Amino acid sequence: xxxxxxxxxxxxxxxxxxxxxxxxxxxxxxxxxxxxxxxxxxxxxxxxxxxxxxxxxxxxxxxxxxxxxxxxxxxxxxxxxxxxxxxxxxxxxxxxxxxxxxxxxxxxxxxxxxxxxxxxxxxxxxxxxxxxxxxxxxxxxxxxxxxxxxxxxxxxxxxxxxxxxxxxxxxxxxxxxxxxxxxxxxxxxxxxxxxxxxxxxxxxxxxxxxxxxxxxxxxxxxxxxxxxxxxxxxxxxxxxxxxxxxxxxxxxxxxxxxxxxxxxxxxxxxxxxxxxxxxxxxxxxxxxxxxxxxxxxxxxxxxxxxxxxxxxxxxxxxxxxxxxxxxxxxxxxxxx
Amino acid sequence: xxxxxxxxxxxxxxxxxxxxxxxxxxxxxxxxxxxxxxxxxxxxxxxxxxxxxxxxxxxxxxxxxxxxxxxxxxxxxxxxxxxxxxxxxxxxxxxxxxxxxxxxxxxxxxxxxxxxxxxxxxxxxxxxxxxxxxxxxxxxxxxxxxxxxxxxxxxxxxxxxxxxxxxxxxxxxxxxxxxxxxxxxxxxxxxxxxxxxxxxxxxxxxxxxxxxxxxxxxxxxxxxxxxxxxxxxxxxxxxxxxxxxxxxxxxxxxxxxxxxxxxxxxxxxxxxxxxxxxxxxxxxxxxxxxxxxxxxxxxxxxxxxxxxxxxxxxxxxxxxxxxxxxxxxxxxxxxx
Numbered sequence: 008x009x010x011x012x013x014x015x016x017x018x019x020x021x022x023x024x025x026x027x028x029x030x031x032x033x034x035x036x037x038x039x040x041x042x043x044x045x046x047x048x049x050x051x052x053x054x055x056x057x058x059x060x061x062x063x064x065x066x067x068x069x070x071x072x073x074x075x076x077x078x079x080x081x082x083x084x085x086x087x088x089x090x091x092x093x094x095x096x097x098x099x100x101x102x103x104x105x106x107x108x109x110x111x112x113x114x115x116x117x118x119x120x121x122x123x124x125x126x127x128x129x130x131x132x133x134x135x136x137x138x139x140x141x142x143x144x145x146x147x148x149x150x151x152x153x154x155x156x157x158x159x160x161x162x163x164x165x166x167x168x169x170x171x172x173x174x175x176x177x178x179x180x181x182x183x184x185x186x187x188x189x190x191x192x193x194x195x196x197x198x199x200x201x202x203x204x205x206x207x208x209x210x211x212x213x214x215x216x217x218x219x220x221x222x223x224x225x226x227x228x229x230x231x232x233x234x235x236x237x238x239x240x241x242x243x244x245x246x247x248x249x250x251x252x253x254x255x256x257x258x259x260x261x262x263x264x265x266x267x268x269x270x271x272x273x274x275x276x277x278x279x280x281x282x283x284x285x286x287x288x289x290x291x292x293x294x295x296x297x298x299x300x301x302x303x304x305x306x307x308x309x310x311x312x313x314x315x316x317x318x319x320x321x322x323x324x325x326x327x328x329x330x331x332x333x334x335x336x337x338x339x340x341x342x343x
Numbered sequence: 344x345x346x347x348x349x350x351x352x353x354x355x356x357x358x359x360x361x362x363x364x365x366x367x368x369x370x371x372x373x374x375x376x377x378x379x380x381x382x383x384x385x386x387x388x389x390x391x392x393x394x395x396x397x398x399x400x401x402x403x404x405x406x407x408x409x410x411x412x413x414x415x416x417x418x419x420x421x422x423x424x425x426x427x428x429x430x431x432x433x434x435x436x437x438x439x440x441x442x443x444x445x446x447x448x449x450x451x452x453x454x455x456x457x458x459x460x461x462x463x464x465x466x467x468x469x470x471x472x473x474x475x476x477x478x479x480x481x482x483x484x485x486x487x488x489x490x491x492x493x494x495x496x497x498x499x500x501x502x503x504x505x506x507x508x509x510x511x512x513x514x515x516x517x518x519x520x521x522x523x524x525x526x527x528x529x530x531x532x533x534x535x536x537x538x539x540x541x542x543x544x545x546x547x548x549x550x551x552x553x554x555x556x557x558x559x560x561x562x563x564x565x566x567x568x569x570x571x572x573x574x575x576x577x578x579x580x581x582x583x584x585x586x587x588x589x590x591x592x593x594x595x596x597x598x599x600x601x602x603x604x605x606x607x608x609x610x611x612x613x614x615x616x617x618x619x620x621x622x623x624x625x626x627x628x629x630x631x632x633x634x635x636x637x638x639x640x641x642x643x644x645x646x647x648x649x650x651x652x653x654x655x656x657x658x659x660x661x662x663x664x665x666x667x668x669x670x671x672x673x674x675x676x677x678x679x
Contacts, residue, residue, distance in 0.1 A: 173526040187592060187593065190509040190526035191526060192507075192509070192528055193509050193547035193549070193553070193653035193656075194652075195556075199552075200655075212529075213529070216559070219559040219560060220528055220556045220557060220560030220561075222559070223560075223676050224556030225552050258523045317528075317532055319533060340561070
C-alpha cells in the first residue's frame with residue numbers, strides 16, 4: 008500500500024466493485040464484502056474489480072460461527088414485528104441460519120487469489136490459513152479482544168484487523184456477548200501486549216489525523232468504512248446518505264440482525280432494541296424484507312443505518328480524492 | 344510541561360498530594376482532585392503539594408450541575424439496598440444533593456493560584472473563567488461531546504479535556520443522558536471540527552504509544568488516570584489494587600453514584616445497575632457507607648472499582664518512573 012488505508016468491507020450494499028477498485032487504484036487497499044452474497048455474485052465482483060484495476064485488493068468472508076439461538080425468542084421477536092409488517096406492507100423473512108456459502112467462497116478465493124482474504128465473526132482454522140498461504144494469499148482476522156487476537160495468532164494469520172467499539176456495522180467478536188466492547192486505542196495497546204502481528208486499526212477513523220493517530224499508537228494501517236459511504240462509488244442507499252447529514256447519536260443494537268452492530272439511532276432501533284434476541288443471522292433474514300421496503304420508500308427510520316462514531320466527518324467526494332487526502336493529512340500529522 | 348502527560352484528577356482517594364507532586368516533579372502536570380473534599384482539606388492538599396514541588400500543578404473542581412432527580416426513584420433504590428446494609432453491617436447514607444462547596448472552592452483556588460483549574464460535570468460561566476484569568480490561572484473544561492466543546496469555547500476556557508467513552512470513573516458530560524458516549528479518537532476529531540482550542544485527550548491511555556497516538560491525532564497532551572492507580576503514591580485501596588490484577592471487563596454504571604461511570608464489573612454493579620436512578624450525587628452519598636465498609640473488609644465486590652478500558656496495562660511502579668517512561672515511549676513512537 009502506498010497509502011496505509013484499507014477500505015473496509017461494507018456488506019449489504021456499500022462496497023460496490025467501483026469503490027473497491029477506486030480505493031486500490033488510489034494507493035489504498037480496497038476490500039470486496041462477500042457477506043450475504045452468493046458465490047457467483049462474489050465471482051462477478053472480483054471480475055469487475057479486476058477490470059478496473061491491476062492493483063492488489065482483498066475479499067472479506069464471514070466466518071460461519073453458529074452461536075446458540077433460542078427458537079422461542081426468535082418466534083417471539085418475529086411476532087413483535089407485526090406492526091412493522093403492516094406499515095411497510097411486506098411480511099418478515101424466514102429467520103434461517105446460513106453459513107453464507109462458506110465452502111464455496113473459500114474455494115472461490117483459493118482460485119481467484121486476491122492479495123488478502125480477511126475474516127469476520129470468527130477465526131479460520133489453521134488448515135484454511137495454510138490453504139490460503141499455499142495459494143499466495145495473505146490471511147487477516149478481525150478481532151475485538153486480546154483473547155481473540157491470541158486465537159488468531161495461533162491459527163497463523165498474517166495480520167489482525169483490530170476493531171474498536173466505535174466501528175460502524177457489526178462488531179466482529181467471535182462470540183456475541185453483552186460485555187461492553189473496548190474502544191480502538193486501548194484495544195490496540197492491549198492486543199499489542201499479546202502479539203507482535205501487524206495491526207490494521209478499525210473503528211471511528213474518518214480523516215488523515217485519525218490515521219496518523221493509530222499509526223503512532225502502533226498500527227500498520229487504518230481500515231476506514233463509514234467515511235467512504237458518501238462517495239459516489241459506494242452503494243449506500245439514498246435514505247442512509249440523507250441520515251448522515253443529521254447529528255443523531257449512534258448506538259449498538261441487535262434489532263436488525265440479531266448481532267450487536269452500530270448504527271445511527273432511529274425509530275426501529277429505539278422500538279425493537281430491547282426485545283431483540285441474540286440470533287444471527289436469523290434476525291438479519293427476518294428483518295431483511297422490512298428493511299428493503301423501508302429503503303425503497305426512502306424511510307430512514309426502518310433501515311439499519313450502520314455508521315461509526317465519527318460518521319459526521321464523512322464527505323461526499325470521490326473515493327480516490329479521499330484516500331489521497333487522508334494520506335497527505337496523515338503524513339503532515341506525522342511530521343510535525 | 345516537559346512531558347505532555349497530565350495526571351488525571353482521581354476523586355475519592357487515589358489522587359494523593361504525593362501523586363500530584365510526583366507527576367509534576369517528573370515533568371508532567373499533576374492534578375489535585377477537589378471533588379468530595381472540604382475546602383479545608385483541599386487547602387491542605389495544595390500546601391502539601393507545594394511542600395513537595397515548585398512545579399506547576401492543577402486543581403480539578405466538580406461543577407455543581409443540578410440535574411432533575413426523582414425522590415421516589417431514589418427512595419426505591421435505597422430500599423433495594425437493604426440486603427447490602429445487612430451484609431456490610433452499616434446503614435446507607437443520606438441521599439442528599441450537594442454543591443461540593445462550590446463557592447468556597449472557587450475562592451480557595453483564586454487565592455491559592457494553581458497553574459490550572461479544570462472543571463468536570465459542567466462548564467463554568469464566563470465571569471468565573473474571567474476571575475481565574477484575572478488571578479493568572481488557566482481554565483480547562485472537561486467535555487464529552489462537540490456540543491459541550493462549543494459551550495466551553497464560548498465561556499472562554501483555555502483548553503478542553505476531551506474525555507472518551509473508554510475513560511475510567513465518571514463521564515464528565517454536562518447532562519447524564521443514556522446516549523452511548525463516543526470513544527476518544529473519533530470524539531477528538533469531532534471536537535476539532537468545532538473549535539481550535541488546545542485539547543488534552545483523556546480515556547484509555549496507559550502507555551507512551553497511546554500518548555503518541557493522541558498527539559498525532561491532534562491533541563496537545565494526554566491525561567492519564569487509571570495507569571497511575573497502582574503507583575505507591577496513589578491512595579488506591581488495597582482491594583482495588585487487587586482487582587487490577589484480574590481480567591474482568593469494565594462497564595458503565597450508575598449503581599454507585601447515580602451518574603454514569605466506568606469501573607471493573609463486579610457483583611454490586613451486576614446486581615444493582617439496572618435499578619440505579621439518575622441522581623447524582625445523591626446516590627454517591629447513599630452508597631458511600633456501604634463502599635467504605637466493603638473497602639475496610641477488603642471486599643472488591645462492594646466497591647466502585649473505577650478503571651478505564653486499558654486498566655490491565657497499569658503497572659505498580661513509582662509515578663516519576665512511569666511519567667518518564669511514557670515520555671520516552673511517546674518520543675520514540677513519534678520518530679519512526
